[in-house]
Amino acid sequence: MHLEYQVYEADFVNAGSASSSIKKTLKQLNINPAIIKRVVVALYEAEVNAIAHAYGGTITADIDANKINIKVVDKGPGIPDIDWAMQEGNSTASPEVRDMGFGAGMGLPNIQKNVDKLNVQSTVGVGTSVEMEVNFK
Amino acid sequence: MTIKEIATLLDAKVVCGKERLDEEHENAFASDLMSDVLTLGDHNPIILTGLCNLQTIRTCEMGNLDIIILVRKKKATEEMIEMAEEEGMVLMECNYSMFKACGILYQAGIQAIY
Numbered sequence: 473m474h475l476e477y478q479v480y481e482a483d484f485v486n487a488g489s490a491s492s493s494i495k496k497t498l499k500q501l502n503i504n505p506a507i508i509k510r511v512v513v514a515l516y517e518a519e520v521n522a523i524a525h526a527y528g529g530t531i532t533a534d535i536d537a538n539k540i541n542i543k544v545v546d547k548g549p550g551i552p553d554i555d556w557a558m559q560e561g562n563s564t565a566s567p568e569v570r571d572m573g574f575g576a577g578m579g580l581p582n583i584q585k586n587v588d589k590l591n592v593q594s595t596v597g598v599g600t601s602v603e604m605e606v607n608f609k
Numbered sequence: 610m611t612i613k614e615i616a617t618l619l620d621a622k623v624v625c626g627k628e629r630l631d632e633e634h635e636n637a638f639a640s641d642l643m644s645d646v647l648t649l650g651d652h653n654p655i656i657l658t659g660l661c662n663l664q665t666i667r668t669c670e671m672g673n674l675d676i677i678i679l680v681r682k683k684k685a686t687e688e689m690i691e692m693a694e695e696e697g698m699v700l701m702e703c704n705y706s707m708f709k710a711c712g713i714l715y716q717a718g719i720q721a722i723y
Contacts, residue, residue, distance in 0.1 A: 491671055509672065517647065575644070578645070
């Protein structure tokens with residue numbers, strides 16, 4: 473199954489709608505609720521990142537019998553130092569993002585805790601790609 | 610403790626999920642930071658928060674956290690209530706400070722998750 477969603481810069485009203493849709497799909501597929509929670513927490517963090525830090529982007533999810541693979545590809549500005557961004561507490565979030573309850577520098581580290589595979593690639597001026605995979609068993 | 614007892618202790622107004630008042634719950638977590646709410650792993654506690662916007666509901670949806678108590682006189686918007694209803698959540702509004710609401714629940718036996 474292949475799913476695709478667009479997310480838009482600073483569109484906080486709809487932040488989480490892709491994650492919510494994927495959560496409902498996984499529920500319909502009778503995936504273990506504890507695994508669904510790991511998938512959607514990681515995805516939601518990445519979705520909020522694309523809306524809060526980037527100029528929007530695309531979320532694609534590929535689901536088979538054994539796993540879900542999700543790619544969140546945004547349109548920039550890119551992360552200059554991924555190792556820095558992966559450390560808890562480091563954040564470049566705007567006051568608006570902090571008002572929404574985010575921006576504590578816990579997004580990428582929390583994604584890492586919840587997925588089985590994570591690959592973050594970023595080019596300054598081009599964008600960031602966060603690819604994550606969670607096994608169903 | 611039932612949701613109804615919790616609402617009574619906090620003098621809180623249940624704005625959605627009234628059909629779930631007899632459910633029993635034992636644990637709670639309090640934070641205004643949704644990033645923290647997303648780090649609770651397998652736990653699904655009652656959430657007390659002073660953050661009152663759509664992301665409060667969305668975040669709780671992602672975390673399977675379906676009992677939300679808004680503290681510090683925060684009032685849920687229509688959009689928040691609508692989304693909470695869609696997700697089958699219990700949403701209540703409490704005029705007490707976060708400290709007071711947590712203190713009352715803790716004293717009454719509601720447990721912390723860590």
